[in-house]
Amino acid sequence: MTVIDVRNLRKEYGPHVAVDDVSFSVEHGEIFGILGPNGAGKTTTVECVEGLRRADAGTLEVLGLDPHADGKRLRRRIGIQLQESQIPERLKVWEALDLHSSFYDTPTDWGRLLDDWGLAAKRDTPFAKLSGGQKQRLFIMLALVGSPELVVLDELTTGLDPQARRDTWELIERVRAGGVTVLLVTHFMEEAERLCDRVMVIDAGRVVAVDSPSGLISRAVPEQRVRFRPSAPLDERLLTGLPEVTRVSMTGTRVEVSGNGDLLHAVTSVLARHRIVAADLRVDQPSLDDAFVALTASRPHGSGGSPGASEGASDHRRG
Amino acid sequence: MTALTKYELKLFLRDPAATLIVLVLPVGIVALFGVVMSPGGGDAIETFFPSAAIALGLGQLGMNLLPSTMAGYREKGILRRMAGTPVHPAALLGAQLVVGALFALVSMALVVAVGVVAFGFGPPGSIPAFLLTFVLGVMSLFAVGLLVASIAPSGRVATGIGVAVFFVSIVFGGVFMPVESLPAFIADVGDFTPLGAFMRALRASWAGAWPEPLHLGVMAVVALGFSLLSAKMFRWE
Structure with a gap:
């Protein structure tokens, strides 16, 4: 639905x-x-x-x-929590719930809401005296009080x-x-x-x-990276020959392998076969952060070529 | 709607400044002048003190407290939050006006009761004229407050504008000093201000006369005109 x-x-x-x-x-x-x-x-x-x-x-x-x-x-x-919208400072927690439940035809039992959300002890506390986390908790409860x-x-x-x-x-x-x-x-x-x-x-x-x-x-950051220090000198071609690997770079004793798919398994298998131990092994998993940057970073400059981007970047001013 | 009014009433009572200005101050003024004046001689100036006590309390309530609260509610996103519920934020302002009117009534009744019973001021001579004056006065002063709330971007600015409007009003309106002792120019201007018209109509009805049509008219026009204007100009966020 x-x-x-x-x-x-x-x-x-x-x-x-x-x-x-x-x-x-x-x-x-x-x-x-x-x-x-x-x-x-x-x-x-x-x-x-x-x-x-x-x-x-x-x-x-x-x-x-x-x-x-x-x-x-x-x-x-529906229940709505709007950005930067408060309730009167001197209104107590239970009063805010009671008031908001009066706006709806079939409100939930706000007494149970208070217990469920762990704010029962703050029942009689005025809004202004709540901590930031408690205020947010109250806001969620207010959004839920109408059984949305x-x-x-x-x-x-x-x-x-x-x-x-x-x-x-x-x-x-x-x-x-x-x-x-x-x-x-x-x-x-x-x-x-x-x-x-x-x-x-x-x-x-x-x-x-x-x-x-x-x-x-x-989609946005298909590439993973594996970094390690080999216990013995390593021939770069051992790695570049793997289908998962797209790039290998060596700086001093450190090796950095970029690629996709099951990169870590492919690399460690090859090393094991050649009896090389990977010290200081690190895997950089791309996060949503990286994906977000990849998806949005290029757009304001009009290149619009990010993977997964919808057709054509349009340059609208930011508010 | 009823729950909104109930909680607005609770919040008003929890604001010590509001109770002080609207209830304690007017009763204090009428008591003070009751002691100083020992009224009962029937002098025309005797209608000044209880009328001024009522006008001071209601003027502060309408021109200062109401707009500060309303603009503050907008500034803190309280009106915006209401807009996200099935109840329109106008209901919240309506509840504030109802609570304000209730306190205006209590303030007026206390001043009359304490002034008459405890200090010997004469009671209002014409009760219908007095009540009509009270209703028109509350409506016009609240309309001024609504307009201030519409113009002011924040609660603090609303307080600033409200205080300024209030002080100009009490000087020109013959509340700070009786109209008899004001220069003619100031008194003439005061005739056309809502607080001045309210004050004069209060004193006339207290003396048992029917207020001048000019003063009733000024209050009615301000009440209607300023309400319509603020309905057009008011911003919910």
């Missing part, structure tokens, strides 16, 4: 094109990530999905509804320390385990790699790639 279907979305603010041409769809039960550099159009895209902004062109369907025309009906069925079918989380972990960020990831996985589809906007690669089933990379208002995190990595 398709929860979000966006086709050829376009949104301009005056002369500035925030979203040029974005299409994607999200299936039920997915954690779908939107990644992109600052000003790429991530937030504008989700705000159109939520019905908070009206698209200039394109068609959107969320839970079978038109987000703009049926905004109110849609917002009864879809939650949209925009830059949820920005400004959190690494531990609080990891804790938040576990919570998001629990949300999905409860059958809720999650649309996640982030600029943390590690977060997308860890959480998302599929990731859409957008840059300058256009889709660069949509794939699973591992799919993105192998």
Whole structure:
């Protein structure tokens, strides 16, 4: 079942094109990530999905509804965490939950939400006295209090320390385990790699790639690297002869082998056959970080030749 | 909607400055002048003190507290967050106006009760005129606040504009000093300000007369005009 279907979305603010041409769809039960550099159009895209902004062109369907025309009906069925939106400082945790549950026809029992999310001890604490992590936890709870079918989380972990960020990831996985589809906007690669089933990379208002995190990595950065110090002099041709190897470089006693496929196994097998021990063996696995840089870095200069890039780079100014 | 009003009421009560300005200060003023003046002689100036106490409290509430809170709510993204729920953020502003009106009513009632019962000020002579004046006054002062909230980009700027508007208003409006002792030019300008019209209409109804149509008209026009203007200009984020 398709929860979000966006086709050829376009949104301009005056002369500035925030979203040029974005299409994607999200299936039920997915954690779908939107990644992109600052000003790429991530937030504008989700705000159109939520019905908070009206698209200039394109068609959107969320839970079978038109987000703009049926905004109110849609917002009864989705939970939204917006970037930089707070609640009054003196409002207590339980009061915020009670208030937000009054906005929905079939709210969840917020008392259980408090227990489940480990904030029961902070029940009577005013919002201003919560730590950053506790505030984020409360925001997720507020997004969940209306028993939504879809939650949209925009830059949820920005400004959190690494531990609080990891804790938040576990919570998001629990949300999905409860059958809720999650649309996640982030600029943390590690977060997308860890959480998302599929990731859409957008840059300058256009889709660069949509794939699973591992799919993105192998498409954008197919090359792996293996580095080691051989215990005995090594003939370069032993390695260059392997089908997995694309390049070998030797600096002093260090050898660096680049290639793809099961590179590590191929290299170590050859070394073993020649009774050479690889000391200080290191494997550089490309991460989503590398993939992201490869996918987006060349675009602003107009070359647009990144692997997996959609046809033709368009140079739109960043906001 | 009712839950929103309930929590806005709680938040208002948790703000010590708000209770101080809207409730404690007006009652304090009427008590202070009750002690100093020992009223009861029926002098025209006796309508000044309780009227000024009410006008000060309501002026601060409408021109300063309300716009600061509203602009602050926008600045902190509280209105934006509301926009992501099934309830429109206008309901939040509506709840604030309801809570503000409730406190205006309590403030007015306390000033009248304390002034009359404890300090011997005469009660308002014309109750219908007094109530009409109160309703129009609250609406016009809140409309000024809404407009300030529409213009100000942040809570701090709203406070700044609100305080400035308030002080100019009390001088021109005959709240700081009785209109009798103001230069004619200042008094004439004050006739056309919402707080000045409110103050004069309060004193007239307190003396038992019907307020001048000019003053009722100024309040009505400001209430309607400024509300429409802010409805057009208000930004939710």
